[in-house]
Amino acid sequence: MSQDDDVLVRIEGVYKYFPIRQGIFFKKEVARVHAVDGVDLEVRKGHTLGIVGESGCGKSTLARCVTGLYPVTRGRILFEGTDITKLSKSGLKAFRRDVQMIFQDPYGSLNPRRRVGSIIGDPFAIHGIAAGADRKKRVQELMELVGLNPEHFNRFPAEFSGGQRQRIGVARALALKPKLIVCDEPVSALDVSIQAQVINLLADLQRELGLTYLFIAHDLSVVRHVSDRVAVMYLGKISESAASEELYASPRHPYTSALLSAASVADPDLAQQRKRIVLYGDVPSPINPPPGCRFHPRCPKAQLTCTSDEPLFIVRGGDPADHFTACHFPVEPGEDLAHEHAAIDQVDTEPALPGVETGASE
Ligand code: SF4
Secondary structure, eight states: OOOGGGEEEEEEEEEEEEEEEEOSSSOEEEEEEEEEEEEEEEEETTOEEEEEOOTTSSHHHHHHHHTTSSOOSEEEEEETTEEGGGOOHHHHHHHHHHEEEEOSOTTTTSOTTSOHHHHHTHHHHHTTOOOHHHHHHHHHHHHHHTTOOGGGGGOOGGGSOHHHHHHHHHHHHHTTOOSEEEEESTTTTSOHHHHHHHHHHHHHHHHHHTOEEEEEESOHHHHHTTOSEEEEEETTEEEEEEEHHHHHHSOOSHHHHHHHHHSOOSOHHHHHHOOOOOOOSOOOOTTSOOSSSTTGGGOTTOOGGGGTSOOOEEEOTTSOTTOEEEOSSOOOTTOOHHHHHHHHGGGGGSOSSTTOOOGGGO
C-alpha cells in the first residue's frame, strides 16, 4: 500500500451482492449474485488504475460502487480518507461533484433530442454553478479543450461522429473539475482508428489537468497505454495486480496470460508469432462460484488443490513488492501455456479434473 497522502481512493474488502427474489405475494431471497466478492485496491492521485476482465467479471459493478451509484454489501471505500459508503444524501451529492463517469456507449448515453451545449452544461445546471452566458462560455471552453468546435454548441448528437460523441461525454465529465473520472469501457463501442484518438485525448487531459482515472476495459491492449497499474478481475475477485509494464512483461496468473495472448497487437509479425491460449467454457455463474480458485474449471495449470483451497492474493517469490497474484502455481518465465492446452482440448467435453464439475455446469 502507498502513503495515505498519495492515495485518492482506497477500496477495502468490498463486496457487492445482488439478491435474487422469487414468490408471487411475498418475495423471498433465494440466491445472490456475487458480483464483487472481496476486493482491495487503491488508486493513486494523478495516476490511472486499469481494471480488466471478461464481461460479467464485476468490473463495472465495482466502478459503480466507487462512484456511489451502488451501495456496497460490505466493506469500505475511502475517498480522500472519507468512507463514502457512510455518506448522507447531501454528503453523497457533494461527493458526486468530485467523481464523474464516462460511459461505454457514446450513442446511447447522449439524449438525441438535446443540443450538445445543453448536454455538456448539465453538471452546471444540476449543481447550480453557472447559468446563462457564463454557462455557455464554460461549455464552449470545455468543447475546445476536448477538440470539438465551440461553434457547434447548438448541434444535436446525431450530427457528430462516434469519436466526437465520446468527446462530448468527456467534456461533460470534465465540467465540474472532478478529482476522479471513472471510464467505463469508454472506447469499446468505437472503431479501432478512433479508439486511439480518444485514448490519447484522455492521456493528454490527465497530463494537463492532473486527473486521476479508474479505467475499465475488457481488452488488455486498451488499458496498456493509459494505465500506471493494472488489476485483472475474474468472477468478482482480483486475480492479479501490478505496475502496468511489469504485468505485461511478466504475467503470473494463467488468466492474465490468456487475456494477454488474446489482446490485439499492432505489429502483424508479432501477432503471427504469438501463441493464443484458448480458455474453454464460459465464465461460471456468479450465483454459485466454484470453490477453491474460481478459475480452476478453465485453468490450464489447475491441480487438485486448486479445487478446494482458495489461493491468497500475495506477492509471489521473486516478484516486485507491488506485484500481487492469487495463484497456487504461478506462470514461470518462458512457460508455454498454449502448449498446456493440448491436454485441455480434451476437457471440452469432460471435467477438467477427475470428479470435478465445472462451475458452468453447476
Ligand atoms: Fe490455475 Fe490453480 Fe492458479 Fe487457480 S490457483 S489460477 S486453478 S493454477
